[in-house]
Amino acid sequence: MKILMNKKGQVRTLEALLAVAVVFAALLLTRPIYASYDNLGDYDVLYTMGLNVLVQLDRDGDLGRLISERNWAEIADRLSIMLPLGVSFNLTVYDEESNILNDRPVSSGLIDSKCVVSIQYILVDRSNLRFYVIRLQLAWMK
């Protein structure tokens, strides 16, 4: 009778361990999802790409001029030409008092992605010496 009781105890322990193993297995299996979700490499690539595009646009003072002319369509066109296919963008321009200047969206459509990078760029307009803050959001298209 005692031997039977001891064996039952071992079985209970094994069952409990098995139950714990099942729960941990679930946690371990869902880990790769987070690993891909937190892919910092993608962020760095997008950040570098976005910054390079803004620098290129600003190098000859074109970006400041286009903003002072409120030529949002031209800015959107240039961004879509300079950014590679598969990258969607959304640009917002603020003045020195943090008011949003673009009265229409400067974007390539909806940014619907897991990985969205936000780049802040400060800008001087050569022609009227006004300062602007640009926020460019970039994402890989699904």
Next chain:
Amino acid sequence: MDEVMDMSRNNSGQVLLITALAIALIISSLMLYVYETSQSIAFADQSLELNGFIRNVKIGSRNLVIGSLANISIGGENETLRINLQRWRSFVESHYYAGECSLSYELCEDSPYSSGLWMYWGTEGLGVSSAEVDFSLSLSDNSGGADVAYSINITTHIEISAVSKWILGSHLVNVTMHLFNEGSPALCKNITVYYKTSSGKWRDASTSNDYLLRDYGNGTYIARFTISGQPIVHNREIMVECFDRRDIFVKAVTRCVDL
């Protein structure tokens, strides 16, 4: 009664496993749901952002000096440069969120510069519009930060020379112009050639019927025109006014070499 108790004891292990499976299922579902519905605004590596900000401030500083010089070259106050730099300093310092930021500047005072500016529109065929400012940017954040010193020198200069030939009661004038940005050949946005009449007034050479301006595409321009109906003038004065592609104005005066 004892049998019922025994059965429930025997089944308790299975219940435990089923419960564990249910918990595992809930965890997996929850993870998938969070993954599908969430979207994060990410910020890149701190050192990358730090370097990006430094690059951003350098380009902004350059554009600011260009804009200020363009303004001063068309008659703006010399003090404009200092005022704009002060505004830029405050703007930069208030737009760095990763830590502390300090931007300082020093206007060049080395001769021939004064208060960061050198405007020389000479009579020997040379004209210079230039500004030079030394910056120092200090950033600190969790990763340590950076101290960067950089200098911005914006110089537009023009070199002109002219020859004049007296033929059949008219002056045939050739003016050669070279424009430079920071010492490299640059293109003009607008260029105007003037000559001084025998009465001492400046007249736009493009009003001449045969005025021809040739652009060689490498910062070299040659203007050719004839001045008719006026008495002979030896070593006639020629003035060239020019805006470069950055809207910086420069002018120079020279005397024609009579052939």
